[in-house]
């Protein structure tokens with residue numbers, strides 16, 4: 001009989017994909033310096049200028065063809081040998097999946113999908129280089145990016161919360177913790193659950209959180225050493 005694996009829940013943000021060459025949002029050279037966030041990533045912005053929003057996400061999607069998962073994504077996949085790993089990501093890229101992670105929940109949507117404007121249950125997968133505009137019709141429907149815009153609800157939140165409530169270990173990686181409700185997930189861990197935060201420029205976190213001040217590749221390698229050593233002791 002094999003022992004049940006501990007449940008390791010990861011909450012990742014843009015920082016985990018930075019070493020793959022995807023820009024973060026709020027760092028000095030971040031995307032929101034170049035594009036006003038409320039123009040390209042809000043429900044109002046989409047209503048005002050849908051062509052601009054389609055174009056913004058077309059460019060982000062196209063970039064996925066040119067990037068690869070990095071060591072941080074890959075180590076999280078490797079940890080599945082010893083842990084039941086669930087990744088909750090704010091990222092709209094697919095690098096966790098491409099590194100092999102089995103359970104990935106996208107809180108803010110996915111770049112390689114669009115959905116019908118008149119029926120949110122109709123979701124369509126696109127190739128990286130496919131482009132959409134307000135005029136694009138798929139399966140008889142006009143479509144929009146499958147992205148959670150600011151001012152919209154976060155449909156995967158309940159799923160994410162129930163995973164965090166199950167966590168034996170909770171790890172936050174590469175996020176400025178500025179955007180809610182993602183930033184509040186840590187509040188759902190059970191009392192006594194070890195919590196780690198990996199980020200080269202960490203934001204303030206509650207007392208008791210172990211901060212690993214490092215880039216994701218190094219920080220996740222360090223985390224894996226700690227978790228595997230702890231597991232051996234048990």
Ligand code: OAD
Pocket residue numbers: 012013014015016018019024025026027030037041090091108148149150173174175176177178179198199200201202203214215216217
């Ligand atoms: P941010 O751009 O706000 O934060 C990026 C974080 O990554 C910062 O804390 C950096 O210090 C850290 N970072 C930078 N390089 C790193 C590296 N090599 N390794 C690890 N960490 C690194 O991105 P998020 O917190 O993910 O939402 O942003 C959250 C949401 O805001 C996004 O999902 C997006 C955005 O608006 C929507 O558009 C809906």
